[in-house]
Amino acid sequence: MEENNYTEQKVILFLTETKEAIFLAPKAFASGGEGSLFHILSPEKYSDRVAKIYHPHKRTAEKLAKLDFLINDPLRRGKEGITPSFIWPEAILQNEKGEQIGLIMPKAQGKKLELLCLPQLPRKIDAAWKRLAFDQADSLKFRLKIAFNLVNALRYLQRRKKYVLVDLKAENILVQPDGRISIVDVDSIQISDGDQFFKAAVATPEYSAPEYYLEPKIERFEASWDNFALAVILYKLFLGIHPFAASAKGEYESCVSLHEKIEAGLYVHHPKAKEWLNFLPPPIKNMRSFRRGCKICLHKLL
Missing domain, CATH: 3.30.200 (Phosphorylase Kinase; domain 1)
Known part of the structure; x- marks a missing residue:
């Protein structure tokens, strides 16, 4: 029937x-x-x-x-x-x-990782996710598990030495409350295998490495490209904010968007950041506390 x-x-x-x-x-x-x-x-x-x-x-x-x-x-x-x-x-x-x-x-399961890359979780969310909120005691432990699974997956892909995701971003990663992850839109990947080469379909500016703006017509992306995107994702996962999200001053005052700040190299933890940044959001100021918490949590996990 x-x-x-x-x-x-x-x-x-x-x-x-x-x-x-x-x-x-x-x-x-x-x-x-x-x-x-x-x-x-x-x-x-x-x-x-x-x-x-x-x-x-x-x-x-x-x-x-x-x-x-x-x-x-x-x-x-x-x-x-x-x-x-x-x-x-x-x-x-x-x-x-x-x-x-x-x-x-x-069929991929879970919610977009972007959900966990914000300062706060939505109020109306299943109880299974609430333990991942930043104000929960074991939040860092669960987020570290997600990070480990993501890093391990990318490491496995890079060992093939023929693939670069290029459009790796939090929106293309589904995560489950137990830490399992699924990377989607793989059919847009760059493939380079001997004489065979297939371009990646697209790259997202706020996850694009600085060299993209120096050489906007890059023909072949290296694995380091995905590593930059991974670093941005992990920063957002642990602190709830993009690592270039800050207010600039002086000659960089006109740099408003994230990709403009990446292009200008305005990384918030750069030794000379105070010379060009006017305001740091609270989550970024909490980097030292995060580092201490991360060391403690890793010690318990290991």
């Missing part, structure tokens, strides 16, 4: 490799610049997967070749029932005309 209902809705695609029919929900549950995400209704074995359908102008030969590369070079799978750290493409989907228009990938 249910399958007939899916058929009536005509949301039917096929796995390119096996031609197996996949029935999707009639409406997307999320959309972005490249495409939309749909729940898979049938077959049941794909209930822990989702389908990403690309916008027509994104269905290029280069994108399909990139997906094919990723599918044939899978990362280590997580344990059964546990979402992997990277939401990696698994299979290409095509329509009845044989046009390849999307992919299947694991």
